Amino acid sequence: xxxxxxxxxxxxxxxxxxALALLLSYIExxxxxxxxLPGAKLGIANLAVMLAFFRTGKADAVLISLCRVTxxxxxxxNFQYFIFSLFGATFAYLAMLFISRISSxxxxxxxxxxxxxxxxxxxxxxALIYSSLVLVSYLPxxxxxxxLSGTLNGVLLxxxxxxxxxxxxxxxxxxxK
Amino acid sequence: MIxxxxxxxxxxxxxxxxxxxxALAMALALGVxxxxxxxxxxxRLEVHAPxxxxxxxxxxxxxxxxxxxxxxxxVVVSDGExxxxxxxxxxxxxxxxxxxxxxxxxxxxxxxxxxLVVSGENGGNDDAIAG
Numbered sequence: 659x660x661x662x663x664x665x666x667x668x669x670x671x672x673x674x675x676x677a678l679a680l681l682l683s684y685i686e687x688x689x690x691x692x693x694x695l696p697g698a699k700l701g702i703a704n705l706a707v708m709l710a711f712f713r714t715g716k717a718d719a720v721l722i723s724l725c726r727v728t729x730x731x732x733x734x735x736n737f738q739y740f741i742f743s744l745f746g747a748t749f750a751y752l753a754m755l756f757i758s759r760i761s762s763x764x765x766x767x768x769x770x771x772x773x774x775x776x777x778x779x780x781x782x783x784x785a786l787i788y789s790s791l792v793l794v795s796y797l798p799x800x801x802x803x804x805x806l807s808g809t810l811n812g813v814l815l816x817x818x819x820x821x822x823x824x825x826x827x828x829x830x831x832x833x834x835k
Numbered sequence: 836m837i838x839x840x841x842x843x844x845x846x847x848x849x850x851x852x853x854x855x856x857x858a859l860a861m862a863l864a865l866g867v868x869x870x871x872x873x874x875x876x877x878x879r880l881e882v883h884a885p886x887x888x889x890x891x892x893x894x895x896x897x898x899x900x901x902x903x904x905x906x907x908x909x910v911v912v913s914d915g916e917x918x919x920x921x922x923x924x925x926x927x928x929x930x931x932x933x934x935x936x937x938x939x940x941x942x943x944x945x946x947x948x949x950x951l952v953v954s955g956e957n958g959g960n961d962d963a964i965a966g
Contacts (some may be wrong), residue, residue, distance in 0.1 A: 670961030738945070770849070774856045788943055788950060795867040796928075799861035805853055813844055
């Protein structure tokens with residue numbers, strides 16, 4: 659089900675998604691995974707982007723992702739952080755776009771592909787910045803962690819969408835009264 | 836509103852995607868291992884920092900600190916191998932990159948913008964080796 663919303667409502671919804679993405683980004687930067695595996699993240703910020711991707715629209719998801727990257731870089735990062743995030747987010751989005759066209763792949767598959775592409779994007783950014791391919795040797799580990807975080811996010815996404823549908827149904831029932 | 840059938844959490848396509856990513860990871864790991872083992876033993880350690888490049892001999896045991904971008908890395912050279920022993924950078928990735936001894940191998944500390952590269956007799960090319 660895709661929401662048929664007017665532009666004002668859509669804009670407000672996108673704003674909420676940006677805020678949600680930013681909050682989730684912050685949470686995952688605080689959760690200390692990087693101490694065990696540098697570069698490995700929960701990827702929950704992608705939840706907000708994926709939710710927007712499936713709920714409001716593909717174009718909305720791009721804008722939310724870009725806003726998240728820009729705001730996070732301005733708030734907590736630097737130019738280098740911006741480049742790394744931008745590459746990760748772009749790769750993640752493109753993977754989401756392509757994989758979601760395959761009908762047999764569900765939310766979990768899309769989420770895993772997106773997480774894996776994010777890792778690839780970050781390594782590509784590192785390779786460009788340092789003009790060295792040495793970090794490619796780290797990619798296999800990141801890809802394996804992407805499978806774990808991607809699966810987690812895919813399942814979370816399904817659960818959130820189910821809850822949302824219940825909420826929308828209740829709202830529709832109320833309006834009919 | 837149309838009642839939608841609940842889809843299973845994991846579908847067949849999802850499994851295919853997971854295995855594809857796993858296969859990619861294994862292929863990359865294999866490639867890195869195969870390409871890395873063929874390189875000659877390096878003789879010189881190049882330290883690239885924003886302030887410039889300095890050189891050390893891998894045959895001489897040494898411990899030295901590199902300060903860059905507000906971070907300090909302690910590099911230890913022993914038994915022809917170099918590694919980052921201590922670093923106060925936030926991710927600590929450079930410490931986890933292990934020891935380097937073969938020509939072309941390198942350790943990068945992203946926050947400190949420092950790159951350690953081993954070069955051989957005829958000068959190592961890190962890109963060609965790291966695959």
